[in-house]
Amino acid sequence: MKKLLFQFDTDANPSVFDTVVGYDGGADHVIGYGNINPDNVGALVDGAIFTRAPKEKKNTAIFIGGSNMDAGQQLLLAVQQHFFPGFQVSVMLDSNGSNTTAAAAVAKLAGSRSLAGKKAVVLAGTGPVGQRAAAMMALEGAQVSITSRHLFNAEKACFAMKQRFNVELTPVEANDFESRAAAIKDAHIVLSTGAAGVELLKPEHWQQHPYLEMLADANATPPVGIGGTDVMDKGQLRNGKIIWGAIGFGTLKLALHRACIAKLFESNKQIFDAEIIFELAKQMA
Numbered sequence: 001m002k003k004l005l006f007q008f009d010t011d012a013n014p015s016v017f018d019t020v021v022g023y024d025g026g027a028d029h030v031i032g033y034g035n036i037n038p039d040n041v042g043a044l045v046d047g048a049i050f051t052r053a054p055k056e057k058k059n060t061a062i063f064i065g066g067s068n069m070d071a072g073q074q075l076l077l078a079v080q081q082h083f084f085p086g087f088q089v090s091v092m093l094d095s096n097g098s099n100t101t102a103a104a105a106v107a108k109l110a111g112s113r114s115l116a117g118k119k120a121v122v123l124a125g126t127g128p129v130g131q132r133a134a135a136m137m138a139l140e141g142a143q144v145s146i147t148s149r150h151l152f153n154a155e156k157a158c159f160a161m162k163q164r165f166n167v168e169l170t171p172v173e174a175n176d177f178e179s180r181a182a183a184i185k186d187a188h189i190v191l192s193t194g195a196a197g198v199e200l201l202k203p204e205h206w207q208q209h210p211y212l213e214m215l216a217d218a219n220a221t222p223p224v225g226i227g228g229t230d231v232m233d234k235g236q237l238r239n240g241k242i243i244w245g246a247i248g249f250g251t252l253k254l255a256l257h258r259a260c261i262a263k264l265f266e267s268n269k270q271i272f273d274a275e276i277i278f279e280l281a282k283q284m285a
């Protein structure tokens, strides 16, 4: 019985990254569909749940991806609403690597020092990775702020995470180097999750910071998000601060993503979203 992974992407083109990791995680075939939304997913789900005998259904699984976190969440709900007792397959949500990247970064930070009671700032935290990472740090007991170039975006992201995880995040507008430096003034932890190739802090904004303990940067595309750090940093001490670079924790992200794909095929009743993926990340870290 072949292991089939149906990749439902909310973007027009199913992510190549997610396809490759689907194979590397153990699927025999990865079948990608683009522009999938709650209105057109029904027939695809039917095809996945009706085709194999109960004990063989674990060999079919669904992966939900795409660049829009909100669209991914809506699609996950729509897929689950199509299931009924005896007719379901396992599903993973990881829009833009949101859950696996956020879980790997936060697990590495939490493995370096406790996050409980710390002030954390997620720079440009309005994308899929930043939103999930902010929620995960809040679930670990940190007081978390999300910055954006526009207050409205930050408020929207905080509201979405409150709705999904019941966590209180603080929105902050910060649209240039000075305002981002001001946003991290009292922080113990900074996680940078800006778009690829965008520098959000210069070295002088953090190197002499009196309270900052840890920094992590998700952006591996030059220039890095936090100037003066290196993508390869794996808990490296720089200016007395612990640094995790994008490749430094990216090894865990990839291992985690592959491990989740492998686990999808262990039974047909699993839903891999932030909580389960984060728990697995902490074990693997």
Ligand SMILES: NC(=O)c1ccc[n+]([C@@H]2O[C@H](COP(=O)([O-])OP(=O)(O)OC[C@H]3O[C@@H](n4cnc5c(N)ncnc54)[C@H](OP(=O)(O)O)[C@@H]3O)[C@@H](O)[C@H]2O)c1
Pocket: 096, 097, 101, 124, 125, 126, 127, 128, 129, 130, 147, 148, 149, 150, 153, 154, 193, 194, 195, 196, 197, 198, 218, 219, 220, 221, 246, 247, 249, 250, 253, 254
């Ligand atoms: N290390 C890994 O394993 C790994 C895996 C996956 C992704 N990534 C990286 O993780 C990062 C976050 O991914 P994502 O998909 O969440 O990011 P994203 O949605 O592309 O961008 C995140 C936020 O960056 C802000 N932004 C965009 N252009 C900007 C600019 N010119 N100046 C300042 N801010 C800007 C936007 O916020 P506002 O418009 O609200 O300001 C946006 O919401 C990316 O760098 C991605 O490449 C890393």
